[in-house]
Amino acid sequence: MLRLRALLKAEDGVTLVELTVVMALLSMVLFTFLLTFETVQSAFNTQVDRSASNDQARAAVQEIDREVRSGNLLYDPAAESPPGQVLRVYTQTNAPTRDPGNRCVQWQITDAQQLQVRSWSVNWRTDGIVIDWRTVADHVVNRLRSIQAFALDPESNKGGRTLNVDIVVNENSISGRDVEIKTSVTGRNTEYGYPSDICNDVPPG
DSSP states (O other): HHHHHHHHHHHHHOHHHHHHHEEEHHHHHHHHHOOOOOOHHHHHHHHHHHHHHHHHHHHHHHHHHHHHHHHEEEEGGGGGTTTTTTEEEEOOOTTTTTSSEEEEEEEEOOOOSSSEEEEOOOOOOOHHEEEEEEEEOBBBBBHHTTOOOOEEEEEOGGTOOOOEEEEEEEOTTTTTTOOOEEHHHHETOOOTSOOOTTTTTTOOO
C-alpha cells in the first residue's frame, strides 16, 4: 500500500508555477537566440550590400579610367550641368574595333542615382552614330551627398589633362554604408591638333 502511494506521488504533474517558470526560461532562451540570429543576419546583409557597392564603384571607375587614358581632349566638368556630375571626353579607346575609332564619350550621374555613359561620332548629324545611354552603376549617391564625381586637377603643370574621379555608391541606404572610390587619371597630351570644341555638338537626350 505504501509502495502504491509512493508511485502515485511520483506521477504527480507539475504545478502551474513550475510550468510558468519553465515557459519563461524557454522564452528568454528563444528571445536571445532570435536576437543573436537577427544581429548576425543584419551584419551579413550589410557586408553583402557593401560588397555590391564596392564592386559597382570599382567597375564604374575602371571604365572611366580606360576611356580617359585614351582621351585626346577632356572637357572641364565644372562647366557642365550639373557641375561636377557630367563628364565629356574626346577619346580613341578601342579605336581599332570602334567605327569610328575616335568619338565623344559622355558620363552623367542622374537624379535616379545612376551613372550612365553614351558616345557619339563627331559627325553624328550626317552619319547618325549615337550610342544611347547605358547604365554603368546604380545607387550612385554623389548628387545626394553633394560630392563632385568629376573634376579637373587644378595644378597648372598638369595642363588640364588629369581628371580626379570620386564615385560614391550605397546599395542600401538603411543597412549599408557609402563606398567611395577615388582615383586620378591622366589623358593623352591634348595640345596637339584637337580643336577644343570637337565634342560641343551634343546629341539630344
